[in-house]
Amino acid sequence: MTSKRHSILCVDDEPVILNILSKLFEEKYQVYTAKGALEALELLQQHSVAVAIVDQKMPKITGVELLKRIKEQYPTIVRIVLTAYTDISDLVASINEGEIFRYITKPWDSEALMWDVHAAIEKYEENLANAQRIDDITRLQLEKEKLQKEIILLKSEIEKEYALDNIVSVSPSMNQIRRIIKAASLADETVLITGESGTGKELVARAIHHNSQRQNFPMVAVDCGALSESLLESELFGHVKGAFTGAVADRKGLFEEADGGTIFLDEISNTSLPLQARLLRVLQEREIRRIGDTKSRPVNVRVIAASNRELVEECKTERFRSDLFYRLNVLPIALPPLRDRRDDIPLLINYFINEYNKKSAKSIVSISREAMDHLSSLEWKGNIRELKNIIHRMMVFAEGSHLEMGDIPDELLKVKRSAVVPVLPEGGTVFGVSALLPIEDMEREYIRFVLHQTGENKAEASKLLGMKRTTLVMRMKKLGLLA
Structure with missing residues (x-):
């Protein structure tokens, strides 16, 4: 008492x-x-x-x-x-x-x-x-229910963010990529994503994970080019206490952290040959051994790797193990550079403007035809990442509600334009539309434009759009283009 x-x-x-x-x-x-x-x-x-x-x-x-x-x-x-x-x-x-x-x-x-x-x-x-215990239990239960609701909401947002329908594209090459991503999501094999920097390799990896049977387990990502060989090895496989100077306690590696889920090995071509041998063993044996440990530990992890280099060429010069390449290249996905899918640039610009409008106090409603044509003509060596950053920069400094040529950074105004630009109809900014629209509306106008160009021939239009005729009809019904 x-x-x-x-x-x-x-x-x-x-x-x-x-x-x-x-x-x-x-x-x-x-x-x-x-x-x-x-x-x-x-x-x-x-x-x-x-x-x-x-x-x-x-x-x-x-x-x-x-x-x-x-x-x-x-x-x-x-x-x-x-x-x-x-x-x-x-x-x-x-x-x-x-x-x-x-x-x-x-x-x-x-x-x-x-x-x-x-x-x-x-x-x-x-x-x-x-009574205090009951109050604590009640409070914890309420917090648990609140957390569960937040998890459900967050999961819904993640599913929405990485839904395959959210891939912003009307180009045939990206429509094919979308189909490959869907197939890869349903499978559980290793995936190798290749493409230049900024083409969205990690976004594709996350889309595969969040649409796969492993979506309720972790996805961890590591940039293999950002760490030294010894640090990368410790990050991937973990270590036991005393394995090296500074190893004061046992530590899990990323393979163990991702158990049940997916590990994304970005820029895997930057790994050394000895580390590649360890990665090959993980893929073959489904087990890892921490640095300094004498026993192996089983792991259940799907591996998705990415590279901005052509690994076939790396294998020829013996900078990359061919046996590891074949283990990784079960489901290959090659992402095209933005300059090879110029028809998507207007859609991407519209998407990034809508995205930034939601995140900031800006309210940009349109972009001029001249500015759109100029941006669509550039080479975009940094691909989608560079385009996104430029659009956001233009919006930050824009004084009105419209983006004009004067909002384009000076260094891009001096760049030599490509002779290949998206074919746009007269009388509108994009596909005859004078102001920015939601993605679905832009898709509707683009399909309408392609149908007009093909004389309303759905079979021909579906070929140009890179989709089956039945898919085109379904999209037309959804977009209100068919009664």
């Missing part, structure tokens, strides 16, 4: 009894007295009480009835009843129902009553502790 001075409420319609009880307890406890049930309930609204000692025989409201009310309103208070009657059937029922902790007959033994109150105080502290 704590040293805190607890409070006791004594309720009796006889002042003499109240006076005796006060003198008995006042040395150890704060004592409040009430001559009836209503007065007692008023006192309880004003003071914190640990124990209530109530006379059974009182006018209007009996002691048992008062204790029932106290239990309902103040469940932590420990309840004792005093009685001068031998018929205790009501008391027994109340004790069985938990309304009463003790019943004491008059006249009482003062020492025994003091011990009963002492036990009641301990019971009160136990009640408080239990």
